[in-house]
Structures are given as structure tokens and as C-alpha cells.
Amino acid sequence: MENWLNAFALLSNFVIVPAIAYGSQLALGALGVTLVFGILRFSNFAHGDTMSLGTMVVILFTWWFQSMGINLGPLPTALLALPFGIFFCAVFVLLSDRFVYRFYRAKRADPVIYLIASVGIMFITNGIVRFIIGPDDQNFADGERFIIRAREFKEMTGLDQGVTIKLSQGLTFVTMIVVVAALFWFLNRTRSGKSMRAYSDNEDLALLSGINPDKVVAITWIIAAALATIAGTLYGLDKSFKPFTYFQLLLPIFAAAIVGGLGNPLGAIAGGFVIAFSEITITYAYKRFVEYLMPESWEAGGLIQLLSTDYKFAVSFIILLLVLLVRPHGIFKGTGV
Amino acid sequence: MSYLIGEGMTGGYGSVDILHDCTIAVDKGEIAVIVGPNGAGKSTAMKAVFGMLNIHTGRIMLDGEDITALTPQARVAKGMAFVPQTNNIFPSMSVEQNLEMGAFLRRDDINGTLQEVYDLFPILKQKRNQNAGELSGGQRQQVAVGRALMTQPKVLMLDEPTAGVSPIVMDELFDLIIDIARTGLSILMVEQNARQALNIADKGYVLVQGRNRFTDTGHALMNNPDVRRSFLGG
Amino acid sequence: AEDIKIGVFLGLTGPLESLVANMAPGAEAAIAEVSASGKLLDGSTVTAIRADTTCVDAAAATSAIERLITSDKVSGVVGGDCSGVTTAALTNVAMPNGMVMISPSATSPALSTLEDNGLFFRTAPSDARQGVVMSDILMDRGFKEVALTYTNNDYGKGLADAFQSAFEAAGGTVTISSSHEDNKADYSAEVGALASAGGEALVVAGYLDSGGKGVIQGSLDTGAFETFVLPDGMVGASLPEAIGSELNGSFGQAPGTDSEGAGLFAEMATGFDPTSPFAAESYDAAALMLLAMQAAGSTDPQVYKNNVMDVANAPGEQILPGQLAKALEILAAGGDVDYVGASNVELIGGGESAGNYREIEIQGEEVTTVGFR
């Protein structure tokens, strides 16, 4: 029995907890992508850099708060700075809409034009962030780091294997659930939410129903900015902040949004978890885990690893392909342009 | 002066003008019908009246007020409703949500109107939770008209509302239009089922190549042999 | 007196941009120091001109160095950084144009054998040597079984290969050797695999602000490993700063024989982190190039390329960071210098660093030198 518990603890520590945390991070990012896709109907390549922009503002405010001695006790100060980050990020995003995307909306441009325009915005945001905060790694986490540590867990349970849960992981998971629920409620229950869906479905007819497209677009961007800032900040708290990493995050985030089904908030979550779990479970070396489950004398010959971590990325994409082959519009049927 | 007038409209989609000094008007409680060959500019005229297209000369007046500069959504707020000829539903929203979107600007209880629309088009009630994009052609058309009715407008503009609907529904639709007009609304519609439409029309316009060719009462047009032969199919 | 231009050819954008943020100012510090002294070649001024290697895009790097050499007309190039772009730039542009390149960070063993017409030097030692040193340190500390993770580029892979063969030859066991990609979102998978393979310590052949740090953080958080072995790319003040006390007790090595040069360098550095990997080597690369010019009395690469080894090695007066003016004077007077610099430069063979290492240990959340190898 103890062996089973140990095995389970081992798996939780190295596979389940990290995968859930990572999955939630991806899901939060993918939500932003999926929202913009769902309402404005294009793949926003600037999302990764929007995340880094929002996070940068949060960091600057966090530093300021820290220097003034303001903090949230066990919680990270960054949470206090979050609204400021969201505000500035939203302003930036609205400006970019005003000066770039609005023009193409009036022209009824092809989604791919928006996509390329968003690459332009990505470059510019990229430059701004590096200009202000530089390309370096930044640490801004403070407060309590752990909900439970491996050592404490072992002492508590008397098992050989410990489980660590970081505060940032817990926060991310809870936030993800709350944000998705809120978004779902917003889109399906509120007037603004419905008008956004209508707008995405048939822009012309939305006008004819008295919907103000400018308002719809503005709300969408504000929510996207909020999502980006929240996702970026939580990610930064858990790992660290480095502009280049945020740019690289774009790929798994898109993968998550697409396997889940573009334009569908639930899909973003499912997608995030599919990507995270496939990366981690397939490259995990099950040697120790199996050793716990087998009789004492048994010893594993190798690492029992399905594929080396070299192919971690490849694996998640293979899973993605398989999912798409079975469900061509993602796990939750998404929209397609 | 009529309740709604599009006066001397000239304009088009790009550099080429489609409409040439075209005038369309409808009064309170009146039904006005536009007929004409394909590509004559009927739909274009409707869009121009609704502000979905730039006209460089002419003006649009509603109830004595110049609304030429208003956006379409502002015109909706002024009590105009429009059913376009194509793309007239929200395909990935359910039938009921489509109808609700029609009442987007209304703040009062919409259940009564919803019920009326369902009574008029019983099939929609059956299909209320289905995505409108999965409906048959005629059913979509009913959703589109239903959506416009949900706004409880003062002016109702319909671009070929009966295209693709079965005879029985078409009759009911025309009945309804008459009823609506009797309550004091203005109705402006384009029709290819022209004889039926002109039959109930107070006023008819024949548009050819973006110009007013004939303007008269519905019956007069019906009885004009030229019009009959060239535009109403004999 | 003339206005001499030196190209600083590093990956200012791209995967190494955060390290380069400290390397480029390092090189420019030496250039500024020399220029300010007014003692180079009868009071010539020196300016640095930056160009971006992007670290990964050979085509863009080739065009960038083409611009430096043929348009900006630099007299020497400090760089490149990543081996891929460095070889492309060297073979396609620098060699045909007879330009000297001194790289502060291209550590690939393959560069040792590349034909370079005596134009290519590097102030960072080849990975092959470091692998042996690292293995020795582990053996001396009694570690017999380690897990190994490396950043999946020529630096990480080369170092990992060199280390693994040295360690196994010495009787140690590498339980797993797995790569990680830098700047990725998550390292749980890597940590999981490493933890499962187990070992007394984890050797992290990566970069301290990137994947390497991510793996260490993950391992500490999950309790997978407690001791880490840190080669040069991982040695810098920012790592213990970021990770905290848990890193105490980890150890490793970085180029250098004594801490004097590094200390002086740290004191004079303004506006960048002097302990960041390859920052010191960058300073040295630039300094070496300028001293060689002074020794040759010429800014012609074809001439001064023959003086690089002389100024770098004994005999002569030892030169530390901040003493470049002194060195210029000595050289002007016909004397000889032995440039030691911030990373204890000693060039051997085909113009690469001999590879003297200081053994470091993290104590009290600081990098402390505990011995020399």
C-alpha cells in the first residue's frame, strides 16, 4: 500500500502537479488568443508580446510597491500591481487597434492580412518591451513560495516521496478556473457578450441589430489585454520574466488554442492540458514509478522513457496532429475562418 | 412629405455608380414595393437608404429629419429595421438567439414579441435551439424576417423576404405585412414575386439600371402592359 | 592617429540576447578605456560599431558582418557568439576579406580545427578542456553518479559530450544525458526525467538566465536534486540571487586563475553585470585586439593578427582589466606584455584560450572561488 502511495506521490510531484500548472498557464494564454479569434476572427500573433508588455508594467509597479514597502503578506505583491498592468496593457492594445486594425476592418480585409499586421504589432511591442525593461531575466516574485513543500509533505505523511505545490501554481490554477467561468458567463449571459458573439458571426447583420461595432471591438481588446496581463504575470511569478520566453510561449499557446478548438473558451483549457500532459507524460522516465509498483527485487533495466525529452516538442505536436485527425475542428468544435 | 425618403440617391460600391438619381419613399401605414430586373440596383437602393453604402449625392430623410450621415446602427435606434437579401442570419447562433439579437436595443420584455414571431413561423419554435446556419433555405428566410420583426420598428425594410419560402408561408407573410402596415408602420420591400407583392402595395417602383423607370400605385403598375411584359413575367 | 573602428558582432537579438546585453558593454568597456587613454597608435580614437548576429540566422549574420567589414570598414571584429553564425561569418566574409575575429564565447571544439588563415581567436576555452576539468572536480569531491542536462546547442552539446566521456573514463556514471531547449515555457518534463534517472548531483550545461536556471529551479522545487554542478555558462551573480539560499553548496568552474582580474573588472563595470557569463571574455577579446594593434603598430588585420598571441601570453608584464593604458605604453615603448585580463587569457595552439579554471562554490548566496585548476 505504501508503495502505491509513494508511486502516486512521485507521479503527482513530477507529472500531475507540474502538468496541471503548466496546462493552466497555457490555457490562460490560449484564452486570449481564442477570444480574439472568436470575436475578431484572426490569429493574433502579438499575443505573446502583449503578455510580456502587460507583465512588464506589472513588474514596474511591483518594484515601486516593494520600494514603498507595500505588500500583500504571503501573496505576491504583483497581484496588487495587476490592475495597473491591465490598464496600461489595455491602453496599448486599444491604441494599436485604433492605428492598425481599424483600418483593415473598414476595408474588410482578409483575416490573413490582420494576421500579418499582428506580426508587425508583435515586432513593435517586442521592441518597446526590450527598450523599457531590457532583454534580461527579471525576478519579481515575493511572498510565500510554497503551499506545501516536498520535505513537509514527507514529514506529514511519512512517505518516501514528497509532493511540492507552489503558491504560484495554486494561484494559476484557481485563476484559470475563475477566469474561464467569468468569460463563459460574460459571453453567454450578458448583453455585451452576446453582442460580441453576434458581431463575430455576421458583422453586417450585427450593425442592423443596432450593435455598435466599435464598442464590441473595444471590449474584446480590453478583455484580451486583461487575459494577457493575468496570464503573463502568473507565468512570470511561477517561472520568471524574460521577453524572449514570452515570444516563444506563443507557439504552445496557439497549439493549445487550436487543439481545443479555436474560438471556444473551454477548448482553450482542454487544449492547454492536452499539450501540457502530452509533453510531460510521454517524456517522463517511469523507472522509479514502476519500481514502486513492482515487487521489491525487481529492477528496471532502463529509464522506461517513451521518448527522450529532446523530442518533447515534437511529441506534443504529434498528439496535436492525432487530435486534429480525429476531430478536425479541435476537441470542442471551434470556428474556422 | 413621406415618412421615409431616399431622395435623388447617386452612388455605388466603388468608383462606378450603381444608383443614378434614384428616389424611393414610403409613408406611414404604407407598403411600397420595388421591382426590377436582376442587377437593377434594388438591393443597392435599400442599402443606401440604410446607410450601408456611400451615396455622394442625395439625402435620406426619416420623419422629416435628415439622417444621411447616421451609421446603420444609429438608424436602428431611430426605429428602422432591415432584412438584407443575403447573409441575413447569424449562422452559428441558435434560432432563438438570432431573434433575441433582433431585440438587442430593446430594454422591455421581449417575450411577447418572441411569441408572436413563433406563432407566425411555427417551424422556428420547433427549431429554436438549433443553429440558424443548419436550417433549410426557407427556414433561414423566416428567421431573418423574424429577427427584423423583433426590433418592433417604425419602418420595416425587406429585401426579397419571400425568396425560397413555400407558398403557404409566403401568403402568411404577405398577410402579416398587410397587418403590420395597418398598425401604422411603413413597409419598403423588394420583391421578385412581383405580382403578389404589387397586389398588396400602395406604391410601386420599377428600377432599371439604377434609375426610376416607373413609379405608380401597385395596381396601376400591375395593369401596365409594358411593365407586365418586361418585368413581371407577362 | 586615426579613427579606428571595431565591430562588436554579437547576438543582440535572439536567444542569447539577455547574455549579450552584458557581453556587448563588456567589449565596449575595453574599447572605451583604450580610446580614452589616447595612447593607442599615437592617440587614435576607437569606436565600437555593433552588429547583430541574431545567434541563429547565418544569412542575416553574414550580411551584418559584411556591413561591418566592407561598409563600416572596421579594423577588427569582436565576435561572434554562437558557433553556427560564427563559422558562417568567418568562412564567408572574414576570411575572404582577411579580417581578424576574436570570439568571446564560441566554445565549440570544431572551431579549433577550422581553417582560418590565422585570423580567428577566442578568449573562451574550448569545451573539450572544460569537460575534463569538471569531471576532475566531481571526482575530487567524491561524486560518482550524476545526471546531466545540457542546452541543445553546440555549446551545451559539445560540453556535455566532453564531460561525459571524461567522467566515464574516470569511472563515474552519467545516469542520463538529456537536452533542454532554452527560453521555453516549461521544464517540468526535463526535471521529471532527470529526477527519475537520479544521481548525486545534476550537471547543468546551460545558461544561467534561461533553460539552465529553469531546470535548477524546477529541480529544487520538486526536491529532485539538491546539488548542482555549474560550468561557465551558469556561473554568475544573478543565479544565486534569483534562486536564493537553496543553491548554496552547488559548485562548478569558470575560466580564470585568480580572482584579481575578475574583481577589478567587476569594480570598473558600470551599467552591466560583469559576472554574467562571457562578459569578462568579451572585455578581454576587445582589449586583446587593440593591444595587438598597438604591438604591431598597425590596424591592418593581416599585420596585427601575428601579434595577438604575443600580447596574450608570457613573457611580459601582466596586464589586468583597467590597466590597458599601461599596457599600451609598454607596447609603444617596445616592451612586451602578457595580457591576463578579466578571464585570465592564455592563448594556445590555433589561437584559443588555454583554459585555466577557477573552481567555484556557491556560499552564502554568492559565487566564491575555492580553488584553481
Added chain:
Amino acid sequence: MIKVDRLTKKFGGFTAVNEASLEIAAGSITGLIGPNGAGKTTLFNVIAGVHKPSKGHVYLDGEDITGLEPHALFHKGMLRTFQVAHEFFSLSVRENLMMVPDEQPGEALWDVWFNSAKVRDREEQVRIKANEVIEFLEISHVADELAGNLSGGQKKLLELGRTMMVDAKVVFLDEVGAGVNRTLLNTIGDAIIRLNKERGYTFCVIEHDMDFIDKLCDPVIVMAEGSVLAQGTLDEIKANEQVIEAYLGTGLKNRVAS
């Protein structure tokens, strides 16, 4: 010619076509009518290979063609139009028509690159044919306009025009008349009759305009709720109580006197 045998098509839990069996005789112009949502278009789509049937079979001249891809059916001489116009919006009207004919040498890259003469000759023939059709449909003035910019009715005409570009065995017309000017529709009706008489095309026509059905069709099949409700000449159908109740109605109730 076409035989549909107990065909069923379900969408999720909803049965759009329910055990429908019917036959379209060679050389006939068969009308297919029925209330909105009766399953007419769905039936067409299954026959034409757009949807796979849930059950049942379709035969063309005795050959089982169930589930064949639409392009394969095209090659067997079966053409169709779409109820909602499916024009190629970024091609001009003429190009829309010219792309239809089968086995054009210009559609094989080898010929394009290395056998231009052959391509050019054929292209000329196709162009002539396309111009005839354009002429006939009275859309000459928009022949070089992008099809996406056509009016609703013009798109329907184009839809019909495409079926006139090749020699077909059987043509399925899904509400070609909706949105088309009645005068022009009469001309179209004449053309259909001519094609039927002179070239022996078989037609199956969905329409809601009874005048048009009256002019063309014999026999007429009535569908309701996915099944065949009645079949016969139009007069027989018009007399059928069920059909009147479900479909035809009794005309306007409250006509206005002018």
C-alpha cells in the same frame, strides 16, 4: 434514370430525409416541391454526394452511385446548382463559366508548360461557349465583373449558367428561380424545355413558384417531413388535400382593396 431507394439522412438526432424512395425518369422534367425544411435540398445533397446517406441507395442508370464524391458524379454527367449561390467570388463571371468544362488540357500542368498550342485551342472553344451562355442569361454587361460583386439574382443566374456549360445527362436545379426576375425566369424555363427536348437532358427541379412548376414539370413529387407525400401531375397535386394543407395554402386571406 435516377432511382432513390429508401434513403435516410440524419443530422445528429434529427432525420432530415426519412426513407424517401423516388424515381426520376429519363427525359423527364421532374418537379420536387414541399414545405420549407421538407428535406428537398438535403435529398439533393445526398444524391450529389455532398452528404453521405445514413441509410439507403441511389442508382444512376442502374449503377449504384451511393456515396460517390461529387466530382466523380460530375464525370458521370450529373450536375447540380446550389440553393444558396456558391459562386467563385474572385473569378470573373466568364471565368466562373469557363472553369466548368471537363478534362481541359489546360488543367494539366504538363500541357500548360509544354503544350501551349493545345491549351490555347481548347480555351478558345470554351470561351465561345461561355459567351453564348452569358448572352443567353442577359448578363453580358457584367461578364468581366468579379462574381462576388454580382447582385443576388445574378448569382443565381450564374449558378444556372454553369450547368449549361457542358453536356449533362441529368441536372438538379435547386430553386434557380428564387430571386430571379419573373420575365427572365420565363426565358430560363423555355431554355430548360429546349434542352430537355432537343438534347434529352433530364431535369429535377426544386421550386416554390407554382407558375414555373406548372410550365415545366411533369411529374411533380411532393416531399414533407423527409418523406414523399404525393406524386403525380401538378393538377393532381393541386387537388390533394394534404398538399394544400402542408404546402400550397389557400391564398391571401385579407387582400386589400385598392
Added chain:
Amino acid sequence: MSGALRNISYFVVMTALIVVVGQLQSWNLALSILNLCIISAIMALGVNIQWGYAGLFNVGVMGFAALGGLAAMLISVPPVQEAWAVGGTGVLLGFVTAIVTIAAAVFTFRSLARGTLRTLAIIVVCTLGYAITRSVFDPATDAIESVNPASTGYLGGFGLPILLSWPVGGIFAGCAAWVVGKITLGLRTDYLAIATLGISEIIVAMLKNEDWMTRGVKNVVGLPRPVPFEINLQQSQWFLDLCAKLGTAPVTFSSIFVKLCYAGLFTVVLLVVLYLSEKALRSPWGRMMRAIRDNEVSSNAMGKNIKARHLQVFILGSVVVGIAGAMLTTLDGQLTPASYQPLRFTFLIWVMVIVGGSGNNWGAVLGGFVIWYFWIQAEPLGIWLMNLITANMDAGSALRAHLLDSAQHMRLMTMGLILLLTLRFSPRGLIPEGSAKR
């Protein structure tokens, strides 16, 4: 200005831009930019064939370019005899078992009826085959990789002229495209995009990690060249004579000479690809492709086999990208697997196609030129811009230092600005589809 005139003037301006670089900076730089412009243009043509003609959203450009690069290396590098001796047979055997496994799986699939039994049988066959393949393959690759890992550690190639690798690169990419297309072409736009992106990541991951084949991240450098080496030129008499006659410095002119040789080769390829693409686009084939792009359902009903046509065009485009990939590796003179990054090899190419004008070959070519030009020139432009901004600032001010220090990041920003401005003023691309036609 009429359409044609405007289009011509674009190319004139582009030429002028390159000439300006030659005059103000150096001709070497100008030619170096030109050569990459040509390669970019060819890649952009490849993507344009897929997207512009047929609406296939292929975001796996990187993978096909990498395959081209692989071909360049495999064709040109001499074989490593020692490695072949220790592991050659093992690797070949591994290939054989892998092929046998696939054949067996296909056979099982064909011969058994659909059901659990078949699924199980296939899983068993695959697992067994995988295990056997790995058991012959792994020792062989280990052996190969341990042959002097610092300089070889791989099998090498065939030692043939590198020019041969251009068509071979195309074939590699084409074969891969066939497989990829078979699997993914049923997917719609963005889903197809991510699928192809994933496949390209997988291809690059293999190049990076299969050291026995490519040396992985350790790179294969010093590939043979189709043109002479500068150093050799500088030492050969005829060349020195030529320089004397032209009155140029041998060092500079040798570089220019080599680049001109490359430019000649590349231009030939560009012209051939462009000619064939134009011919195809303006033919009934092109019309059919555009029809398919506009509406698949109805073109299918008009007798066009959508799947086959998509596959055809996907392969064609990929072949072109593969050729360009091989050309690029030839020019670099080395295979650097780590350099295959989506930003550079996929998105940049896409930017070229869209900015140039998708659906139009001339547009794609122009886009390739413009974007590559600015991709390189954005750096000096960014620095120049910063200098301009800071010119009037106090020399010691921290802001000035910071601004100058950040100039490099302005490079991406400059690029972004250029991109947005171009798209702003010609939202459908510089030379939009159809503009050269009517």
C-alpha cells in the same frame, strides 16, 4: 498611374534601393543582400503557390526549407568512411526493418476487417517493429556518433557536386509534402496551419537530434561550393590580371566576383520558377485552383477533384521551398539545424508573400526582395534613427545612453513599422492579385 506602370516602378525602386546600398555602404553588402533577396523571393513564390493559388495555409515552410538544407549537406559532403564502417550496415538495416514494419502494418490493415482485432494487430506489429528497429538502429547510431565526435560523428554524405542538391532538395521536400499532405490536407485553415507548423517542428527536431545524420547542433560546416573560394581567386593569376585590367583591389573584387557567381546561379533558378509559376497561374489550371480556393464545395460539384489538386499544389509549393532551402544552405556553406526558427523561416516568408501581394507571383518576388532588404537594413536604419533622435541630447545623459544601447531592439521595431506602413498603403499587398492581369 496605371497598374502595370506602378508595378514596374516598384521594381525600379527596389533596384535603386540596392544600388543605394552599393553606393553608400558597399557593393559587397549590396550583393550579399541581393543574393538572399533572390532566395527569399523563391521561397515566397513557393508559399504563394500554396496560399495565393489554392488557399492552403502552410505554416511549415521552415520544415521544407530544412529538408532542402539537409539535401545540400547530404549530397555534397564526402562520406565518413570510418563511420560507415562501424555503423553503416546497422543504419541501413534499421531502415529496412522500419520499411518492413510499415509494409507489415499496411498489409495487416488491408487484410483484416475493421474492428478491434485489426487495431490490436496493428498495434502489435508497430510496437514489435519499433522495438526491433530501435534495437538495430540505436547501437549503430551510437557507434557512428562516437567516431571522432568533435569533428565528424556522422555518416557524411555522397560527395557529389552541391548543385545537384538543389533539385534533390526539391525532391526531399516534395516527398515530405506528399506525406504531410496526405495526413493534413483535410484540415481547415488555422488547423492546417498548426498541423503543418507541428510537422515542421518535428522535422527540425530530427535534424537537431539525429546526430548520426546531421551532426545535430554541432553543425556541418565547410560544405563544398559551386563557385570558387575568394582566397583561391586572390591567389590565381588570371584573376589578378583581371583585377589589374579593371583596376580594382583583388580582395574586394574576389568577394564581389564570388557573389556575382552566386547571383547568376540564383537568378537562373528564380527565372525558371517564376516563368513556370506565371504560366501555370495564367492557365486554366490557375483558374481552377482559384476556383477551388474560393469555394471547394461547388468546384467539387463542377468535377474538380479537390483532394488531388490540393495535394498537387501543396507538393509543388513545397518543392520550390525545398529548392530554395538547398540554395540557402549552399550559400551559407554550412548546415546549421538550430538556425531553423519559425520566425525566420516561416513567418518572415509569410510576411513577404502578404506584403508583396498574395496570389500574384510578381508580388511574391517583390515581397521577398523588399522584406529581406529591410530585414537586414532595419539594423543600420534603427541605429541611424537612434542617432538622429539622440543627436541633440546631452552627451552624458542616461537617456541618450539607454536609447543608443537599445538601438538593436529598434531593429525589430523598425521592421514592424515598415511592415505596417506597407500594409497600410497597399492593404492587399504591393502588387495585388489580378492587378497585372486585366
